[in-house]
Amino acid sequence: MKTAKIVGQIPPSGIRVFFDLVLGMKDVISLGVGEPDFVTPWNIRERAIYAVEEGYTSYTSNKGLVELRREISKFLKNKHGLDYDPEEEILITVGVSEAFDLSLRAIIDRGDRILIPEPAYVSYRPITMLCGGTPVSINTSPGSNFKITPKDISRLCDKKTKAMILNYPNNPTGASYSKKELKAISEVILKRDLIMISDEIYGDLTYDFEHTPFATLPKMKERTIYLNGFSKSYAMTGWRVGYACGPKSLIGAMTKIHQYTMLCASIISQMAAVEALKSGERSVQEMKREYRRRREFVISRLNEIGLSCHRPEGAFYAFPSIKETRLSSLEFSRRLLEKEKVAVVPGTAFGSLGEGYLRLSYASNMDKLKEALLGIERFVKSLSQI
Numbered sequence: 001m002k003t004a005k006i007v008g009q010i011p012p013s014g015i016r017v018f019f020d021l022v023l024g025m026k027d028v029i030s031l032g033v034g035e036p037d038f039v040t041p042w043n044i045r046e047r048a049i050y051a052v053e054e055g056y057t058s059y060t061s062n063k064g065l066v067e068l069r070r071e072i073s074k075f076l077k078n079k080h081g082l083d084y085d086p087e088e089e090i091l092i093t094v095g096v097s098e099a100f101d102l103s104l105r106a107i108i109d110r111g112d113r114i115l116i117p118e119p120a121y122v123s124y125r126p127i128t129m130l131c132g133g134t135p136v137s138i139n140t141s142p143g144s145n146f147k148i149t150p151k152d153i154s155r156l157c158d159k160k161t162k163a164m165i166l167n168y169p170n171n172p173t174g175a176s177y178s179k180k181e182l183k184a185i186s187e188v189i190l191k192r193d194l195i196m197i198s199d200e201i202y203g204d205l206t207y208d209f210e211h212t213p214f215a216t217l218p219k220m221k222e223r224t225i226y227l228n229g230f231s232k233s234y235a236m237t238g239w240r241v242g243y244a245c246g247p248k249s250l251i252g253a254m255t256k257i258h259q260y261t262m263l264c265a266s267i268i269s270q271m272a273a274v275e276a277l278k279s280g281e282r283s284v285q286e287m288k289r290e291y292r293r294r295r296e297f298v299i300s301r302l303n304e305i306g307l308s309c310h311r312p313e314g315a316f317y318a319f320p321s322i323k324e325t326r327l328s329s330l331e332f333s334r335r336l337l338e339k340e341k342v343a344v345v346p347g348t349a350f351g352s353l354g355e356g357y358l359r360l361s362y363a364s365n366m367d368k369l370k371e372a373l374l375g376i377e378r379f380v381k382s383l384s385q386i
């Protein structure tokens, strides 16, 4: 059957390709998947059970339950001083994944260039292409802790450049930005008249300083689509709830597409999300404390083993260099899996700039992390003995 040419041009997700190898193998310790090892806190699960018992099984408004939009509005106001009107400026989506897709569909005209700092989350480039846009990579490296600078943006901008995607804390590098760094970036965004798509799904998991939403910077609210959700902070990946906040015109355009494609996110998940916000941040803070503890352990062990690794400022990923071993990312990951039964993601899953790196998720319990790092240590030692 003939499929659209563009689908042929986008590669399958590098994470999935690698994890097809893992499937079918027994007793593998996986540091591969990007999801919390915690289950969703009980009060949230209980609310969903009641919702089903009470017969909440219908569609909701396309924009999402008004109660949830109000809770999100309140949460952003209290936590960050951000003001979004729940009626016109907030849209509930099926995870940040859908919110991201809608953002690009709502803004891209064929041939528009979209700036993407790389290495980047796996879906940014393919979705940009599927929307008819041209992804333009902004290279980052360990020399700058995988951060972009205003100069990088200026250098790559031309008349066709419409938007930039910024994800911080970053998947896969863990890089994040201080308020001062973001302010400098915002000045170029304004000067170049760009839209900012700010994926802040890991915002609550920022370890060394306060997270600053991009929309809080001067003159940025009117040109930012703020994306966030429940998957990471509340360990709710399977519930599929996220949201987009932004100017009325953009949220209106996104809602138009959403009403023909998804209609709405599951009512049960939306009710659970209301409970998540109402119950406050205690469980989020507990999980964050545990991730921070694991970060310290994983980073110090990797450096001890000789895989140089910068200190991630947020999210739950370490991104060590394996360049010293002279193996490609894929080769390293494949052989580590075969020899030690430890699964990690080759850096190339996040674009060609990921060559020479691995992504390890520390959203795994300490015992597993200890065992996995022992396996990595044995493997690296065995390489130097060849």
Ligand SMILES: Cc1ncc(COP(=O)(O)O)c(C=O)c1O
Pocket (backbone or CB within 6 Å): 034, 094, 095, 096, 097, 098, 121, 167, 170, 171, 199, 201, 229, 230, 231, 237, 240, 241, 242
């Ligand atoms: C940077 C980033 N954005 C978006 C997503 C997707 O999140 P959701 O589960 O809300 O669709 C992920 C998931 O790993 C992610 O890492």
